[in-house]
Amino acid sequence: MRYNQFEGKEISEIGMGCYALSGVYGPVDRSAYKKVLEHAAELGINFFDTADTYGPKAEEVLGEVVAPIRDEVVLQTKVGIKEGTADLSYDAVISACDNSLKRLDTDYIDYYLIHFADPDIPVKETIGALKDLKQDGKIDGYGVGHIGFEGLKEYSRYGSPSVAMMELNAVSRKPIDDLLPFCDENKIGAIAFSVTGRGILTGKFRRERDPKLPGIKGIDPLFQHARYGSALRVVDKMKELGEKYDKTPVQTAIRWVLSRGVLCALTGPSSKEHIEENVGGSGWDIYEEDLEDLDEFLQEEEERLNKEEPAVIERLLRSPLSDDLQRAYSDLVYVIETSVDHSLAKEDEIMPTFQRLWRMRSSEKGLKREKLEMVQKELSRIIL
Template structure:
């Protein structure tokens, strides 16, 4: 496993992290097995992955609780944990985005309790509420950082203008945003801004929410309750075109003697500005495979071939 240090921090993280929205994320996925989720997190930490990513909205706190149960088995210096807040689920019948300072402070305290920690290494403003000025929300996170409750500030799901506003005083260390072989929109402005302003870019959905796992066929259908039904890549003709791209990428993976998911992760790590990736999963076998991506070296020829496949479709 290769390791890197997140920008503006002393947080040394594994290039391959672990996303845990399917660990207790019962509001996102159907029929999750919590024992499998616990085994997944434990297997990651036992095999060189030290960067664990969760959020309070995953399972309305349940993901943090399960992750926390595993983290207490390890020394504090052996892991870097990131969580996120901004979804006010105090009233379960009316979950809404909330960036108010008083809410964020309360959310951080609740996350710490669920994770059974004294501090969180990286705390993200998960979504902007488009009402609270970033000077107030990021300002409150900066105060929490000064108090030692969080060690670094991140932000997610923002436009370039919002990122610039949030980073007005250089407080943002990490941006988490969609980016993968099938969705390269971040290359237009977000990724270049991060490179130019010393911000680590960490893609979410690095495997295109399963499409780059290689298991979908033209007849595949998501469960009606699956949140991915709202992702354009899974819709109609675009889904069919995406599967054609995936088949060509599989050929590259075979030639590199690796899997499609690992090719997709290695490709992201080869992009300037991307410091780590956080693939998710439901069972430990997935992370045991993904960690091998850290050792894949893509040549200029490999990258050019992948570029041609992605650009011709």
């Protein structure tokens, strides 16, 4: 394992996250996951990420793992959601931190991150809480999670974030244009997540897409329509390149993320075999000419998607919804996310429709065809 020096800490270039404990990828056994976390530490991983919203007991599980080795690890957790809604008020941040410290069984958190934005609270107020927590020695530093490029710029205007998270992998490369250069210029540690593309870059998915993918993979656009085929072509490229270095496709994909100059690449598998494989992304380099060839390939793939996806979006909006309501739901999520990516819709314009759709997913009454059709109509009005 290679380590990076950052703010006086030594950080393993591959880190381990606990998002799976929220059930996002399907049911997870907490004690089995604890063993995977312990194994990650045995493999040399010393950077661990969690959040107060990663399901009940997620922070406790990590706390139990790191308690005996607390001084050897770098702990990161997040704040921002209280009882299902955003809350970054001064008092909420201070009390959430105290609760996380208890659950993690530690007296300090290395990096305390804003998980999601709270539009009702001025950033200055939240920064005030983070500064006080730092002054009290409860956190060593703070940073940001899902608040985008504009959000990071705003937090940097009022404060000094140490780290920023970003989804970065060979099939999600947007941070290369904005977040990464900003981090580089401002000496902010870039923490990449989803470095295996939620598993799609592992080469363990069939050409024929499984219609019953569990958890978030069933609705994540990465696993649908043109993006799925594109990701599998990227896997083929990783496989071809990896063979030259005696590495698997996912080890090559993780190495590619590290080659972008991130401080840490976070992965979150739930088996010992998978974390062992992923750790193999550390400790070697891809030659410059191979990186250039790979980047050229990824660029061409992106351009191909730019041509294919608008047609997919139009087809999904003009055709009747699938009889399988789960499928119809995923298609609408795909339309929303990809239309923003291709600038066919503005994020702020489409967001209310997305939120309405998202609420249907957790509605006890389940998905209703008429409501999904209303969303489809609304999207047609915005996009077509």
